[in-house]
């Protein structure tokens with residue numbers, strides 16, 4: 001008896017190691033279900049197979065899918081000419097510290113550089129008459145409402161150079177004004193910021209140019 005049990009165990013071990021094993025199911029007169037590794041009349045055969053589980057391999061650099069399927073808009077450089085240099089970026093400690101300008105970028109450029117729309121939209125506000133530092137820190141500016149509700153603002157423009165009016169539709173590359181040095185400006189430059197209207201008022205939001213600033217002129221916009 002002991003020998004038979006040992007033999008059975010050995011057989012079972014062999015069957016398991018081959019990853020497939022046949023069992024026979026039978027039911028006795030009392031309705032109890034039995035399983036055996038030997039065929040008996042009326043029993044039903046089962047082949048038990050273990051599947052080899054392949055380890056799941058994920059690419060190391062796989063990133064989670066973005067929740068928003070629309071890629072973020074990348075702004076072409078809003079000027080003609082250059083290359084110019086970025087003099088203050090997002091969170092710049094000089095003046096990009098408040099909610100309205102936190103993600104603004106300052107690009108130094110000679111006064112009179114053509115400033116063009118970096119994104120299509122509708123002009124919603126302009127200032128064109130300020131001389132020098134004046135009363136408004138923004139100096140002369142053009143504010144364009146984009147179709148997604150954000151606004152692009154071009155600041156410190158040259159007095160009298162704004163060439164668009166409120167309500168006017170502008171396309172990417174449309175001439176808006178000439179750069180200047182008006183308002184709170186320590187030297188000729190463009191302050192370009194993208195803002196979003198919130199319950200707390202206008203706040204700046206992060207944006208990216210579609211090419212590095214300070215490397216190549218923006219030939220795409222035409223010189």
Ligand SMILES: [Zn+2]
Nearest residue numbers: 104105106191
């Ligand atoms: Zn600035």
